[in-house]
Amino acid sequence: MANKIPRVPVREQDPKVRAANFEEVCYGYDEKEALLETTRCLDCKNPRCVAACPVSIRIPDFIRELKNGRVAAAAAVIARDSSLPSVCGRVCPQETQCEGACILGIKGEPVAIGKLERYVGDWALEHEPEVTAAPRNGRRVAVVGSGPAGLACASDLAKAGYEVHIFEALHKVGGVLVYGIPEFRLPKERIVAREIEAVKALGVEIETDVIVGRTMTVDDLLDREGYDAVFIGSGAGLPRFMGIPGENLNGVVSANEFLTRANLMRAFDADYDTPIQAGRKVVVVGGGNVAMDAARCAKRLGADVHIGYRRSEAEMPARVEEVRHAKEEGVTFLTLHNPVEYLADEKGRVRAMRLQRMELGEPDESGRRSPQPVEGAISEVEVAEVIVSVGVSPNPLIPDSIEGLEVTRRGTLVTDPETLETTIPMLFAGGDIVRGGATVILAMGDGRKAAAAMDEKIRKS
Ligand code: FAD
Ligand code: SF4
DSSP states (O other): OOOSSOOOOOOBOOHHHHTTOOSOSBOOOOHHHHHHHHTTOOOOSSOHHHHTSTTOOOHHHHHHHHHTTOHHHHHHHHHTTOSOHHHHHHHSOGGGTHHHHOGGGGTSOOOOHHHHHHHHHHHHHHHOOOOOOOOOOSOEEEEEOOSHHHHHHHHHHHHTTOEEEEEOSSSSSSTHHHHTSOTTTSOIIIIIHHHHHHHHHTTOEEEOSOOBTTTBOHHIIIIISOOSEEEEOOOOOEEOOOOOTTTTSBTEEEHHHHHIIIIITOTTSTTOOOOOOOSSEEEEEOOSHHHHHHHHHHHHTTOEEEEEESSOGGGOOSOHHHHHHHHHTTOEEEESEEEEEEEEOTTSBEEEEEEEEEEEEEEOTTSSEEEEEEEEEEEEEEOSEEEEOSOEEOOTHHHHTSTTOOBOTTSOBOOOTTTOBOSSTTEEEOTHHHHSSOOHHHHHHHHHHHHHHHHHHHHHO
């Protein structure tokens, strides 16, 4: 199915300028551009885009409302299924979800659903009257973690009349949205904080600096504090390392630590004195979105940045757009290379790394061709800082503090696929603590699914 109108391009900051600042890269659509893009949608009877959206946003309905100039109605359609449209319009991997399934994509370019969602979400932040809390039903739920899973679960339960308390370990609310994804992809004050305010306006109370498993336990919440149910959305914030010699040297850091310093502790901001090393040559190890974020942050902090990845670019798990943005900003790609050792200077700081050249063999269980070392092909490169981004696991603190809770070998929680209830009655979980590192929208989908199951079970109890 072709469409005569080409997809409306989105304006972006000039790569040369943006490589030295933390302002948002993508400007999004203005009204004229958004309205033109809506005219491309065929308003399909059986919309493939909706089936491919993890929270089933009624995409053709909101696009139709927007096309007819009813932006508030478009926002209301999205709000039924998503409490964070401005966030999701910016960070969702639409190319593998709604836009990947859009019928127009078969012979041409799909509708820019993400950019339209962002337009509507931003409009709502500017124009919508404040939401009022729903009348209370006398039942209480505790939510652990204020990332997308926890926020989505809390919103739905608050809308259903529950008294909801979120307990967050950090001093800031939002999970990866505030400590991981950089400002230049997702502005914190202008977007994240305001969408969180909208969740609070529903009556959700959020307590920060509370580490569940230390400050209080899940048993305390269920037994002593009298919550009817608990949802765990504590994410997967524990970085993995490769276990190679020299990985504990000064100057070898995880992407999580680097990004937390850069984003949450605002190392890029002259008004903050957060120490961060990114002055000279930086190698980021890994090929996922987190690696791209770390590389692009290091670039903005003045470093000469290289991505070291053991497979070829075709196998990179990062979004195509992220790889393109990184390249445009001057990050260089050292594919088919894998670190095998880090070498120290006389002060115990990393000064160089030994890199093994790789070649691609047969596909492995992930379906991607597996990297094999090329015999004898090891080189040494000088480096001032290494940022390791080879995956994350859930922090074991909560699972270890709950007797009888079933956990997989990867440290993720075992849940009933229909209800997301764990092996402990009235204890539910979703997002990265269950999936082990996924996406914002999947975490939100879990939060909503668990909220519906909790509501049903509490009503019956
Ligand atoms: P999180 O967002 O991790 O939130 C968990 C929260 O729980 C945190 O605030 C944490 O402090 C809190 N917590 C943890 N332990 C405790 C405790 N014991 N007590 C109380 N609170 C606790 N996804 C996308 O869709 N698009 C992207 O572009 C994208 N980019 C990413 C970039 C980076 C750098 C990273 C790290 C991830 C990215 N992701 C992206 C993945 C996405 O952010 C996650 O899948 C999503 O945030 C998971 O949501 P969550 O609510 O399960 O967990
Ligand atoms: Fe519109 Fe594409 Fe969805 Fe069809 S599949 S309703 S064209 S966005």
